[in-house]
Amino acid sequence: WPHKLANSDRLTDRKSTFFAQASVLPHPAQLPHFLEYLRALPRTNVKRATHCMYAYRAAGVAGQSDGGEGGSGDRLARLLRLTGCEDVVVVVWRWYGGVQLGSDRWKRISEVAREALNSGDF
Template identity: 30%
Template structure:
């Protein structure tokens, strides 16, 4: 599991991004469970994720409507299969509007750059 913390901060909200090999919905659930063993991630407002598997795309917005689709689109562009990416957000008290999607995209880009896919 690769975790990059404090990758983006905006109006009090903080973002982290994590990921790792994953091939199924069951493995995705186990990945999120393992991530949330860290109390900091368990207390996050949102742990949104996307995953491309042989059976098709999987995502979970975790209350951040549309964020999972943003992650999926980026995975598709990179042709990165069987690798989950999770964007975590701790809400800072001010609504970000559409900027939240830009931040999800930015967090995924940071992860992909660190992974060396782009």
């Protein structure tokens, strides 16, 4: 992947772990390649994540995916919109730890996503 990649720290809450990555995304058609790139990175272990949620704004197009975590894609898309990010993708990985977090999961998802975006100066 030729563009800068920014990572959050891993955040663990009641046995669930959250991790976010953000990068430049010049065009939505590049999204599948970016996700493949992330899954192939050594030492991130994202292939074993229970959920992969993302949002992007690229070339005037916005999109998102909940990755099995209902409503998370919308929240990530709103974060990109509110922060004014353009030509950016943010991906949040969650490893479910067996304990339901209720509304705290939204806080954790937003927290790591915001950290990755800030880390990359997006």
